[in-house]
Amino acid sequence: MKYKAYAATMQSVWFSEDEGQSWSRILTPTGGFYNEARCWSVLTHPERPGELLAGTDQGLYRFTEEKGHFDYIPSPMDNLHILKIAQDPHDPNFIVCGTRPGEIFISEDNGENWTRANLDAATECWFINTTRVTSIHFDPMDRDTIWITIEIDGVIRSRDRGKTWEQLICGLHDNDTHDLVFLDVSGNRTILCSTEDGVHRSTDNGANWEQLKIPQAKWDYFRSLKQPVENSPVVIASVGDKPSGEAGQFLISRDFGDSWAEAKLSHPPNSTLWSIGTNAADTLLLFAATIFGQIFKSTDGGESWHKIQRELGEIRMITWAPI
Protein backbone atom coordinates (compact mmCIF):
# COMPACT_ATOMS: atom_id res chain seq x y z
CA MET A 1 0.00 0.00 0.00
CA LYS A 2 1.37 3.39 -1.02
CA TYR A 3 0.73 6.07 1.53
CA LYS A 4 1.75 9.53 2.61
CA ALA A 5 2.34 10.80 6.10
CA TYR A 6 1.51 14.40 6.94
CA ALA A 7 2.75 16.58 9.81
CA ALA A 8 1.18 19.89 10.81
CA THR A 9 3.95 22.09 12.18
CA MET A 10 4.72 25.66 13.03
CA GLN A 11 6.49 25.73 9.67
CA SER A 12 3.62 24.59 7.46
CA VAL A 13 2.75 21.04 6.38
CA TRP A 14 5.42 18.40 5.86
CA PHE A 15 4.89 15.37 3.63
CA SER A 16 6.61 11.98 3.70
CA GLU A 17 6.31 9.66 0.73
CA ASP A 18 8.78 7.03 1.96
CA GLU A 19 7.08 5.65 5.04
CA GLY A 20 8.27 8.49 7.24
CA GLN A 21 12.00 8.32 6.56
CA SER A 22 12.29 11.66 4.83
CA TRP A 23 10.04 14.71 4.97
CA SER A 24 9.65 17.76 2.77
CA ARG A 25 7.38 20.71 2.31
CA ILE A 26 5.56 21.72 -0.83
CA LEU A 27 7.64 24.00 -3.04
CA THR A 28 6.88 27.64 -2.29
CA PRO A 29 6.88 28.83 -5.95
CA THR A 30 4.25 26.29 -6.92
CA GLY A 31 2.54 24.95 -3.83
CA GLY A 32 0.06 27.61 -2.81
CA PHE A 33 1.17 27.55 0.81
CA TYR A 34 3.50 29.82 2.74
CA ASN A 35 6.10 27.47 4.11
CA GLU A 36 6.31 29.22 7.44
CA ALA A 37 2.57 29.34 8.00
CA ARG A 38 1.63 27.97 11.38
CA CYS A 39 -0.37 24.80 10.81
CA TRP A 40 -2.18 23.03 13.64
CA SER A 41 -4.32 20.44 11.91
CA VAL A 42 -4.22 18.07 8.97
CA LEU A 43 -7.08 15.81 7.98
CA THR A 44 -7.75 13.11 5.40
CA HIS A 45 -10.99 11.29 4.57
CA PRO A 46 -11.26 7.74 3.23
CA GLU A 47 -13.69 8.85 0.51
CA ARG A 48 -11.23 11.51 -0.70
CA PRO A 49 -7.91 9.76 -1.37
CA GLY A 50 -5.13 12.21 -2.07
CA GLU A 51 -6.97 15.10 -0.44
CA LEU A 52 -5.69 16.85 2.68
CA LEU A 53 -7.32 19.67 4.61
CA ALA A 54 -4.99 21.92 6.60
CA GLY A 55 -5.91 24.45 9.28
CA THR A 56 -3.51 27.35 9.71
CA ASP A 57 -3.12 30.89 10.97
CA GLN A 58 -3.89 32.13 7.44
CA GLY A 59 -7.04 30.19 6.72
CA LEU A 60 -8.17 26.78 5.61
CA TYR A 61 -6.44 24.96 2.76
CA ARG A 62 -7.08 21.91 0.62
CA PHE A 63 -4.26 19.91 -0.99
CA THR A 64 -4.99 17.38 -3.71
CA GLU A 65 -2.61 14.93 -5.32
CA GLU A 66 -4.25 15.66 -8.67
CA LYS A 67 -3.34 19.35 -8.59
CA GLY A 68 -0.16 18.96 -6.56
CA HIS A 69 -0.77 22.18 -4.67
CA PHE A 70 -2.84 23.71 -1.91
CA ASP A 71 -5.96 25.72 -2.72
CA TYR A 72 -7.08 28.38 -0.30
CA ILE A 73 -10.67 27.91 0.93
CA PRO A 74 -12.33 31.25 1.70
CA SER A 75 -13.98 31.22 5.11
CA PRO A 76 -14.69 33.47 8.08
CA MET A 77 -11.73 31.86 9.86
CA ASP A 78 -8.87 33.63 8.07
CA ASN A 79 -8.01 35.73 11.11
CA LEU A 80 -8.40 32.90 13.62
CA HIS A 81 -6.21 29.92 14.36
CA ILE A 82 -7.79 26.80 12.87
CA LEU A 83 -6.71 24.22 15.42
CA LYS A 84 -8.88 21.22 14.57
CA ILE A 85 -10.80 19.96 11.53
CA ALA A 86 -13.24 17.07 11.29
CA GLN A 87 -15.25 15.65 8.40
CA ASP A 88 -18.40 13.58 8.76
CA PRO A 89 -17.26 9.99 8.17
CA HIS A 90 -20.36 9.48 6.02
CA ASP A 91 -20.23 12.82 4.19
CA PRO A 92 -16.87 14.52 3.56
CA ASN A 93 -18.72 17.65 2.42
CA PHE A 94 -19.75 18.22 6.04
CA ILE A 95 -16.74 19.91 7.64
CA VAL A 96 -16.40 21.14 11.21
CA CYS A 97 -13.53 23.41 12.25
CA GLY A 98 -12.49 24.39 15.76
CA THR A 99 -10.50 27.51 16.41
CA ARG A 100 -8.73 29.72 18.90
CA PRO A 101 -10.66 31.54 20.36
CA GLY A 102 -12.87 28.55 21.12
CA GLU A 103 -15.39 28.67 18.30
CA ILE A 104 -16.89 26.13 15.95
CA PHE A 105 -17.51 26.75 12.24
CA ILE A 106 -19.49 24.34 10.07
CA SER A 107 -19.74 23.89 6.32
CA GLU A 108 -22.29 21.51 4.81
CA ASP A 109 -21.12 22.03 1.24
CA ASN A 110 -17.42 21.16 1.20
CA GLY A 111 -16.28 24.58 2.36
CA GLU A 112 -18.33 26.77 0.02
CA ASN A 113 -20.39 28.31 2.84
CA TRP A 114 -19.76 28.48 6.57
CA THR A 115 -21.87 28.94 9.69
CA ARG A 116 -20.50 29.93 13.06
CA ALA A 117 -22.06 27.69 15.69
CA ASN A 118 -23.82 29.22 18.66
CA LEU A 119 -21.31 27.66 21.03
CA ASP A 120 -21.61 28.48 24.70
CA ALA A 121 -17.93 27.94 25.39
CA ALA A 122 -16.03 30.06 27.87
CA THR A 123 -14.85 33.28 26.26
CA GLU A 124 -12.06 33.88 28.74
CA CYS A 125 -9.85 31.58 30.74
CA TRP A 126 -7.68 32.61 33.66
CA PHE A 127 -4.98 30.07 32.93
CA ILE A 128 -4.58 30.43 29.16
CA ASN A 129 -6.49 33.69 28.62
CA THR A 130 -8.10 32.42 25.42
CA THR A 131 -9.86 29.09 25.05
CA ARG A 132 -9.20 26.76 22.13
CA VAL A 133 -10.73 23.67 20.58
CA THR A 134 -8.57 20.60 21.12
CA SER A 135 -10.62 17.86 19.41
CA ILE A 136 -13.75 17.33 17.33
CA HIS A 137 -15.52 13.97 16.99
CA PHE A 138 -18.51 12.75 15.04
CA ASP A 139 -20.42 10.35 17.26
CA PRO A 140 -19.76 6.81 16.01
CA MET A 141 -23.40 5.77 16.58
CA ASP A 142 -25.44 8.92 16.02
CA ARG A 143 -24.76 10.93 12.88
CA ASP A 144 -26.39 14.06 14.32
CA THR A 145 -24.14 14.21 17.38
CA ILE A 146 -20.83 16.05 17.44
CA TRP A 147 -18.49 16.10 20.43
CA ILE A 148 -15.74 18.60 21.09
CA THR A 149 -13.17 19.16 23.79
CA ILE A 150 -12.12 22.68 24.70
CA GLU A 151 -9.05 23.82 26.53
CA ILE A 152 -10.01 24.90 29.10
CA ASP A 153 -13.77 24.36 29.18
CA GLY A 154 -14.49 20.66 29.32
CA VAL A 155 -16.51 18.46 27.00
CA ILE A 156 -19.24 19.98 24.84
CA ARG A 157 -21.79 18.07 22.75
CA SER A 158 -24.29 18.90 20.04
CA ARG A 159 -27.11 16.48 19.24
CA ASP A 160 -28.33 18.42 16.19
CA ARG A 161 -25.24 18.68 13.99
CA GLY A 162 -23.96 21.85 15.60
CA LYS A 163 -27.09 23.93 16.03
CA THR A 164 -27.22 23.71 19.84
CA TRP A 165 -24.59 22.63 22.36
CA GLU A 166 -24.41 21.47 25.98
CA GLN A 167 -21.45 21.33 28.34
CA LEU A 168 -20.73 17.97 30.02
CA ILE A 169 -18.31 18.43 32.90
CA CYS A 170 -19.90 16.72 35.90
CA GLY A 171 -17.15 14.80 37.67
CA LEU A 172 -14.25 16.07 35.58
CA HIS A 173 -11.34 16.85 37.90
CA ASP A 174 -10.05 19.25 35.29
CA ASN A 175 -11.76 21.01 32.36
CA ASP A 176 -8.47 21.11 30.45
CA THR A 177 -9.73 18.45 28.05
CA HIS A 178 -7.82 17.17 25.04
CA ASP A 179 -9.33 14.15 23.32
CA LEU A 180 -12.12 11.55 23.38
CA VAL A 181 -12.57 7.90 22.36
CA PHE A 182 -15.80 5.89 22.31
CA LEU A 183 -16.66 2.22 22.85
CA ASP A 184 -20.17 0.95 22.15
CA VAL A 185 -20.90 -2.65 23.11
CA SER A 186 -24.42 -4.14 23.18
CA GLY A 187 -26.02 -0.74 23.66
CA ASN A 188 -23.66 0.25 26.45
CA ARG A 189 -21.35 3.17 25.84
CA THR A 190 -18.09 4.09 27.52
CA ILE A 191 -16.22 7.30 26.71
CA LEU A 192 -12.68 8.15 27.73
CA CYS A 193 -11.53 11.75 27.92
CA SER A 194 -7.90 12.80 28.22
CA THR A 195 -7.19 15.85 30.33
CA GLU A 196 -4.38 17.74 31.95
CA ASP A 197 -5.21 15.68 35.03
CA GLY A 198 -5.33 12.15 33.72
CA VAL A 199 -8.01 10.18 31.91
CA HIS A 200 -11.69 10.38 32.81
CA ARG A 201 -14.37 7.82 31.97
CA SER A 202 -18.09 8.20 31.42
CA THR A 203 -20.53 5.32 31.24
CA ASP A 204 -23.63 7.49 30.82
CA ASN A 205 -22.85 9.21 27.52
CA GLY A 206 -20.97 12.10 29.07
CA ALA A 207 -23.41 13.06 31.81
CA ASN A 208 -20.92 12.08 34.53
CA TRP A 209 -17.19 11.49 34.54
CA GLU A 210 -14.86 9.66 36.90
CA GLN A 211 -11.10 9.97 37.00
CA LEU A 212 -9.21 6.75 36.27
CA LYS A 213 -6.31 5.62 38.40
CA ILE A 214 -3.41 4.89 36.09
CA PRO A 215 -0.33 4.03 38.16
CA GLN A 216 1.67 3.30 35.02
CA ALA A 217 1.44 6.96 34.04
CA LYS A 218 4.58 8.85 34.98
CA TRP A 219 2.73 12.13 34.64
CA ASP A 220 -0.85 13.42 34.73
CA TYR A 221 -0.78 15.24 31.41
CA PHE A 222 -2.63 13.07 28.87
CA ARG A 223 -2.95 14.45 25.38
CA SER A 224 -3.99 12.21 22.46
CA LEU A 225 -6.22 9.14 22.73
CA LYS A 226 -6.53 6.85 19.72
CA GLN A 227 -8.18 3.54 18.88
CA PRO A 228 -6.26 1.96 16.00
CA VAL A 229 -9.36 -0.15 15.33
CA GLU A 230 -12.69 1.66 15.43
CA ASN A 231 -14.89 0.71 18.39
CA SER A 232 -12.13 -1.47 19.80
CA PRO A 233 -11.21 -1.68 23.49
CA VAL A 234 -7.57 -1.06 22.56
CA VAL A 235 -6.60 2.54 23.25
CA ILE A 236 -3.24 4.28 22.86
CA ALA A 237 -2.64 7.33 25.04
CA SER A 238 0.09 9.91 24.66
CA VAL A 239 1.43 11.40 27.86
CA GLY A 240 3.92 14.05 28.88
CA ASP A 241 5.32 15.83 31.90
CA LYS A 242 3.54 19.06 30.94
CA PRO A 243 2.86 21.25 27.90
CA SER A 244 5.21 21.47 26.11
CA GLY A 245 7.29 19.42 28.46
CA GLU A 246 10.60 17.61 28.41
CA ALA A 247 9.54 13.96 28.51
CA GLY A 248 6.76 11.65 27.51
CA GLN A 249 5.45 8.10 27.26
CA PHE A 250 2.88 6.00 25.45
CA LEU A 251 0.38 3.97 27.42
CA ILE A 252 -1.72 1.25 25.89
CA SER A 253 -4.94 -0.17 27.31
CA ARG A 254 -6.47 -3.33 25.90
CA ASP A 255 -9.61 -3.12 28.03
CA PHE A 256 -10.66 0.46 27.33
CA GLY A 257 -9.06 2.06 30.30
CA ASP A 258 -9.37 -0.57 33.03
CA SER A 259 -5.68 -1.37 32.88
CA TRP A 260 -2.72 0.20 31.15
CA ALA A 261 0.79 -0.79 30.17
CA GLU A 262 3.66 1.30 28.92
CA ALA A 263 4.49 0.89 25.25
CA LYS A 264 8.10 0.38 24.19
CA LEU A 265 9.92 3.41 22.80
CA SER A 266 13.22 3.17 20.93
CA HIS A 267 14.30 6.60 22.20
CA PRO A 268 13.20 8.83 25.07
CA PRO A 269 10.80 11.55 23.90
CA ASN A 270 12.18 15.08 24.08
CA SER A 271 8.82 16.56 25.12
CA THR A 272 5.20 15.60 25.58
CA LEU A 273 3.90 13.07 23.02
CA TRP A 274 1.31 15.31 21.43
CA SER A 275 -0.35 13.59 18.50
CA ILE A 276 -1.05 10.06 17.30
CA GLY A 277 -2.07 9.36 13.71
CA THR A 278 -4.05 6.27 12.75
CA ASN A 279 -5.82 5.09 9.62
CA ALA A 280 -8.29 2.23 9.19
CA ALA A 281 -6.49 1.21 6.00
CA ASP A 282 -3.79 -0.40 8.18
CA THR A 283 -4.62 -0.60 11.85
CA LEU A 284 -1.09 -1.71 12.75
CA LEU A 285 0.57 1.36 11.26
CA LEU A 286 0.66 4.42 13.50
CA PHE A 287 2.65 7.64 13.49
CA ALA A 288 3.12 9.86 16.51
CA ALA A 289 4.94 13.07 17.29
CA THR A 290 6.26 14.96 20.24
CA ILE A 291 5.40 18.62 20.28
CA PHE A 292 9.10 19.42 19.83
CA GLY A 293 9.55 17.60 16.59
CA GLN A 294 10.34 13.94 17.16
CA ILE A 295 8.45 11.44 15.02
CA PHE A 296 7.76 7.89 16.14
CA LYS A 297 6.34 5.07 14.05
CA SER A 298 4.69 1.83 15.11
CA THR A 299 4.00 -1.13 12.87
CA ASP A 300 2.47 -3.32 15.56
CA GLY A 301 -0.59 -1.32 16.51
CA GLY A 302 1.15 0.87 19.07
CA GLU A 303 2.82 -1.83 21.18
CA SER A 304 6.28 -0.56 20.23
CA TRP A 305 7.53 2.63 18.64
CA HIS A 306 10.64 3.39 16.64
CA LYS A 307 11.93 6.94 16.43
CA ILE A 308 12.51 8.21 12.93
CA GLN A 309 15.86 9.94 12.55
CA ARG A 310 14.42 13.03 10.88
CA GLU A 311 13.05 15.60 13.28
CA LEU A 312 10.91 18.58 12.41
CA GLY A 313 10.24 21.78 14.34
CA GLU A 314 7.21 22.10 16.53
CA ILE A 315 4.68 19.43 15.51
CA ARG A 316 1.03 19.87 16.42
CA MET A 317 -0.52 16.95 14.55
CA ILE A 318 0.56 13.94 12.52
CA THR A 319 -1.45 11.57 10.38
CA TRP A 320 -1.18 9.32 7.36
CA ALA A 321 -3.39 8.07 4.54
CA PRO A 322 -3.22 5.81 1.49
CA ILE A 323 -2.81 7.65 -1.81
Next chain:
Amino acid sequence: MAIFLFQPHVAGPQGNITTPDVAIDRVFVNGTPKPLNDLTSEICHQVESADTAVAAYAVTALGGGALLSPAIILSSGRIVVARKAWRLNNLDGHVGAVTLNGEALNRIGLPADAITQAGGDDDTLPRGYMVMQTGEPMTDQAELKDSKRDRALDLKVILEDVGSDRWGPDRPKPRYAIGPTKKEIPHFI
Protein backbone atom coordinates in the same frame (compact mmCIF):
# COMPACT_ATOMS: atom_id res chain seq x y z
CA MET B 1 1.05 54.50 8.55
CA ALA B 2 -1.90 52.35 7.65
CA ILE B 3 -1.03 49.05 6.01
CA PHE B 4 -3.24 46.35 4.53
CA LEU B 5 -1.57 42.96 4.21
CA PHE B 6 -2.86 41.40 1.00
CA GLN B 7 -2.32 37.62 0.92
CA PRO B 8 -3.26 36.52 -2.58
CA HIS B 9 -2.93 33.06 -4.09
CA VAL B 10 -1.56 33.78 -7.53
CA ALA B 11 -2.45 31.11 -10.06
CA GLY B 12 0.07 30.79 -12.86
CA PRO B 13 -0.65 29.59 -16.38
CA GLN B 14 0.69 26.10 -15.61
CA GLY B 15 -1.51 25.73 -12.54
CA ASN B 16 1.22 26.62 -10.06
CA ILE B 17 0.27 28.86 -7.17
CA THR B 18 2.49 31.39 -5.43
CA THR B 19 1.59 33.14 -2.19
CA PRO B 20 3.33 36.52 -1.94
CA ASP B 21 2.23 38.74 0.94
CA VAL B 22 1.87 42.31 -0.27
CA ALA B 23 1.89 45.45 1.89
CA ILE B 24 -0.70 47.85 0.45
CA ASP B 25 -0.82 51.45 1.60
CA ARG B 26 -2.91 53.17 -1.10
CA VAL B 27 -6.15 52.03 -2.66
CA PHE B 28 -8.20 53.68 -5.41
CA VAL B 29 -11.71 52.93 -6.66
CA ASN B 30 -12.47 54.24 -10.14
CA GLY B 31 -9.56 56.64 -9.78
CA THR B 32 -10.58 58.03 -6.40
CA PRO B 33 -8.37 57.37 -3.35
CA LYS B 34 -10.18 55.55 -0.55
CA PRO B 35 -9.32 54.99 3.13
CA LEU B 36 -7.08 51.99 3.38
CA ASN B 37 -8.90 50.78 6.49
CA ASP B 38 -11.92 50.06 4.29
CA LEU B 39 -9.87 47.50 2.34
CA THR B 40 -10.29 43.89 3.43
CA SER B 41 -10.31 40.29 2.28
CA GLU B 42 -12.92 39.22 4.82
CA ILE B 43 -15.90 37.59 3.13
CA CYS B 44 -18.58 38.21 5.80
CA HIS B 45 -19.93 41.74 6.20
CA GLN B 46 -22.65 43.36 8.23
CA VAL B 47 -24.58 45.85 6.11
CA GLU B 48 -27.57 48.17 6.39
CA SER B 49 -30.63 46.88 4.60
CA ALA B 50 -30.30 49.56 1.92
CA ASP B 51 -26.64 48.83 1.25
CA THR B 52 -25.66 47.52 -2.14
CA ALA B 53 -22.65 45.77 -3.59
CA VAL B 54 -21.04 46.01 -6.98
CA ALA B 55 -18.54 43.71 -8.65
CA ALA B 56 -15.11 45.07 -9.46
CA TYR B 57 -11.63 44.00 -10.35
CA ALA B 58 -8.49 44.96 -8.46
CA VAL B 59 -5.00 45.51 -9.84
CA THR B 60 -2.17 45.21 -7.33
CA ALA B 61 1.40 46.38 -7.74
CA LEU B 62 3.88 43.53 -7.40
CA GLY B 63 7.47 42.89 -8.40
CA GLY B 64 6.88 39.92 -10.66
CA GLY B 65 4.03 41.62 -12.46
CA ALA B 66 0.81 43.31 -11.38
CA LEU B 67 -2.00 41.11 -10.12
CA LEU B 68 -5.61 40.99 -11.28
CA SER B 69 -8.19 39.90 -8.69
CA PRO B 70 -11.97 39.88 -8.34
CA ALA B 71 -13.31 42.43 -5.87
CA ILE B 72 -16.59 43.75 -4.52
CA ILE B 73 -17.29 47.30 -3.43
CA LEU B 74 -19.97 47.78 -0.80
CA SER B 75 -21.96 51.01 -0.66
CA SER B 76 -21.00 51.18 3.02
CA GLY B 77 -17.50 51.91 1.79
CA ARG B 78 -15.96 48.52 2.45
CA ILE B 79 -13.71 47.33 -0.35
CA VAL B 80 -13.35 43.56 -0.54
CA VAL B 81 -10.56 42.01 -2.56
CA ALA B 82 -10.35 38.24 -3.08
CA ARG B 83 -7.26 36.35 -1.93
CA LYS B 84 -6.97 35.06 -5.50
CA ALA B 85 -5.16 36.55 -8.47
CA TRP B 86 -3.63 36.15 -11.91
CA ARG B 87 -0.64 38.05 -13.21
CA LEU B 88 -1.56 40.65 -15.79
CA ASN B 89 1.49 39.62 -17.79
CA ASN B 90 -0.03 36.18 -18.22
CA LEU B 91 -3.01 37.82 -19.88
CA ASP B 92 -0.99 39.64 -22.53
CA GLY B 93 -2.95 40.04 -25.69
CA HIS B 94 -6.29 39.03 -24.32
CA VAL B 95 -6.85 40.97 -21.10
CA GLY B 96 -9.65 42.90 -22.79
CA ALA B 97 -11.46 39.63 -23.43
CA VAL B 98 -11.35 38.63 -19.77
CA THR B 99 -14.83 39.07 -18.34
CA LEU B 100 -16.09 40.35 -15.01
CA ASN B 101 -19.47 38.76 -14.35
CA GLY B 102 -19.84 38.18 -18.08
CA GLU B 103 -18.84 41.64 -19.22
CA ALA B 104 -15.54 42.08 -21.05
CA LEU B 105 -12.94 44.29 -19.43
CA ASN B 106 -12.75 46.06 -22.81
CA ARG B 107 -16.18 47.47 -22.02
CA ILE B 108 -15.72 48.01 -18.28
CA GLY B 109 -12.32 49.64 -18.56
CA LEU B 110 -8.93 48.08 -19.12
CA PRO B 111 -6.48 47.54 -16.25
CA ALA B 112 -3.91 49.63 -18.13
CA ASP B 113 -6.26 52.61 -18.02
CA ALA B 114 -6.85 52.16 -14.28
CA ILE B 115 -3.10 51.92 -13.76
CA THR B 116 -2.45 55.07 -15.77
CA GLN B 117 -5.16 56.91 -13.87
CA ALA B 118 -3.37 56.04 -10.62
CA GLY B 119 -0.05 57.34 -11.93
CA GLY B 120 1.33 54.04 -13.13
CA ASP B 121 2.59 53.04 -16.52
CA ASP B 122 1.24 50.26 -18.75
CA ASP B 123 1.07 47.24 -16.39
CA THR B 124 3.24 48.71 -13.63
CA LEU B 125 1.71 50.40 -10.63
CA PRO B 126 3.64 52.34 -7.98
CA ARG B 127 4.75 50.13 -5.10
CA GLY B 128 2.06 49.59 -2.46
CA TYR B 129 -0.80 50.56 -4.78
CA MET B 130 -4.04 48.72 -5.46
CA VAL B 131 -6.53 50.12 -7.94
CA MET B 132 -10.12 49.00 -8.44
CA GLN B 133 -12.43 49.32 -11.41
CA THR B 134 -16.12 48.66 -10.83
CA GLY B 135 -18.40 46.83 -13.23
CA GLU B 136 -22.09 46.10 -13.35
CA PRO B 137 -24.54 44.87 -12.25
CA MET B 138 -25.06 45.11 -8.47
CA THR B 139 -24.15 41.77 -6.98
CA ASP B 140 -22.55 40.03 -4.05
CA GLN B 141 -20.44 37.89 -6.35
CA ALA B 142 -17.61 38.76 -8.68
CA GLU B 143 -16.15 36.34 -11.20
CA LEU B 144 -13.25 36.96 -13.51
CA LYS B 145 -13.24 34.51 -16.40
CA ASP B 146 -10.35 33.91 -18.75
CA SER B 147 -11.91 31.93 -21.58
CA LYS B 148 -8.64 31.67 -23.48
CA ARG B 149 -7.09 29.66 -20.67
CA ASP B 150 -10.40 28.22 -19.46
CA ARG B 151 -10.02 29.41 -15.90
CA ALA B 152 -11.89 31.64 -13.47
CA LEU B 153 -11.42 33.46 -10.17
CA ASP B 154 -14.40 34.21 -7.99
CA LEU B 155 -15.29 36.14 -4.86
CA LYS B 156 -18.52 35.72 -2.97
CA VAL B 157 -19.32 37.90 0.02
CA ILE B 158 -21.87 37.11 2.68
CA LEU B 159 -23.94 40.15 3.58
CA GLU B 160 -25.62 40.04 6.97
CA ASP B 161 -28.25 42.54 8.05
CA VAL B 162 -26.68 44.71 10.75
CA GLY B 163 -30.02 44.90 12.54
CA SER B 164 -30.61 41.19 12.91
CA ASP B 165 -29.24 38.93 15.64
CA ARG B 166 -29.08 35.42 14.24
CA TRP B 167 -29.15 33.92 17.72
CA GLY B 168 -31.48 36.38 19.43
CA PRO B 169 -32.53 35.20 22.88
CA ASP B 170 -30.49 32.01 22.39
CA ARG B 171 -27.25 33.97 22.44
CA PRO B 172 -25.40 32.85 25.58
CA LYS B 173 -23.77 35.11 28.13
CA PRO B 174 -19.98 35.14 28.09
CA ARG B 175 -18.53 32.58 30.46
CA TYR B 176 -15.26 32.53 32.35
CA ALA B 177 -13.14 29.43 32.83
CA ILE B 178 -10.56 29.04 35.55
CA GLY B 179 -8.34 26.41 34.10
CA PRO B 180 -6.55 23.64 35.99
CA THR B 181 -8.29 22.98 39.26
CA LYS B 182 -5.84 20.71 41.03
CA LYS B 183 -5.06 23.45 43.48
CA GLU B 184 -6.42 26.80 44.58
CA ILE B 185 -5.24 29.56 42.32
CA PRO B 186 -5.48 33.35 42.48
CA HIS B 187 -7.59 35.09 39.86
CA PHE B 188 -6.07 38.22 38.47
CA ILE B 189 -9.29 39.74 37.22
